[in-house]
Amino acid sequence: MRGTVRAVKMHADEIDIDASLVTRLLAAQFPRWAHLPVEPVPSAGTDNALFRLGDDLAVRLPRVSWATGQVEKDQRWLPRLAPHLPLAVPAPLGRGLPGDGYPWTWGVYRWLDGVEATLDRLADPRAAAIELARFLVALQGIDTTGGPASSSRGGPLARRNRETREAIAALDDEVDIDAVTAAWEEALAAPAWSGPPVWVHGDLAPGNLLVVGGRLAAVIDFAAVSVGDPACELLVAWNLFTGDSRAAFLAELGIDDDSWARGRGWALSVALIQLPYYLHTNPALVANARHVISEVTRPISGRAPCS
Numbered sequence: 001m002r003g004t005v006r007a008v009k010m011h012a013d014e015i016d017i018d019a020s021l022v023t024r025l026l027a028a029q030f031p032r033w034a035h036l037p038v039e040p041v042p043s044a045g046t047d048n049a050l051f052r053l054g055d056d057l058a059v060r061l062p063r064v065s066w067a068t069g070q071v072e073k074d075q076r077w078l079p080r081l082a083p084h085l086p087l088a089v090p091a092p093l094g095r096g097l098p099g100d101g102y103p104w105t106w107g108v109y110r111w112l113d114g115v116e117a118t119l120d121r122l123a124d125p126r127a128a129a130i131e132l133a134r135f136l137v138a139l140q141g142i143d144t145t146g147g148p149a150s151s152s153r154g155g156p157l158a159r160r161n162r163e164t165r166e167a168i169a170a171l172d173d174e175v176d177i178d179a180v181t182a183a184w185e186e187a188l189a190a191p192a193w194s195g196p197p198v199w200v201h202g203d204l205a206p207g208n209l210l211v212v213g214g215r216l217a218a219v220i221d222f223a224a225v226s227v228g229d230p231a232c233e234l235l236v237a238w239n240l241f242t243g244d245s246r247a248a249f250l251a252e253l254g255i256d257d258d259s260w261a262r263g264r265g266w267a268l269s270v271a272l273i274q275l276p277y278y279l280h281t282n283p284a285l286v287a288n289a290r291h292v293i294s295e296v297t298r299p300i301s302g303r304a305p306c307s
Helices: 019-029 070-084 125-140 157-170 177-188 230-239 243-253 257-277 283-297
Strands: 038-040 048-053 057-062 092-096 106-110 198-200 209-212 215-219 226-228
Touching (some): 019 057, 019 092, 070 092, 070 106, 125 230, 177 257, 177 283, 230 243, 257 283
Antiparallel strands (some): 038 048, 057 106, 198 226
16 A cells, blocks of 8 residues: 545546556456456555556556656666666566557556655654665766656756746745745755756655665656756655754765755745645645645755755
């Protein structure tokens, strides 16, 4: 079991996906797996529906048009990245085609055990933060030749300015407008990344980190993987870690002041955009967005990576 179940659709153009559809698709395209039981996996994920297939497999289907193409990206890049990484990542096993009224490609993967990461599920949050930082160091050290350029995460923070300010305007009754505007403008003022592009996961959120026995076990959902500015990976410093664990994460990565400022801006922007969009449809995501906004805008004295 991972995350929580949503009661309503999140997107106006979200399509209906259920276990019966998955069973029919498997019977037509992967008959060797068609006899296995199919069970929906509770999740606060926004782009894909996930089903457990037997004991060892999972089926992942885009639920909205903008999530298409992720299966192809997984199949191309995950086998290349996985051997270099110290935590487990999804292993694609098959690519399904549109059929039975379902319009997009979909994927079959090796099942990864674990529950969604939360601080209370981590036996030692500081050790987990260091372990995740080392995962990112390994990811960033992989040769980027031919890697996909960023279309979103990993690109310049300024690309998000219009959408972020529109979200702020839509949250007049939900957040401290002056505080979030000031924090956003501070982040925008930071110099852009001037180093070589590196591999980035792009969506390090609690739901994309799996915990087994109190320790991080896997990093999932590489839909946003690309090569670009690693500051976007600092999302997790605010959406999961706090205090000592946040400080340990940033210190292990050796974050400089400019990257810290951009990373803080990434965390704020993502949370601000999520909050109005999912306000009435995804309570788990909304709660995390509120937490991030509170953490990022909390008054601090001076520059302190642990804040």
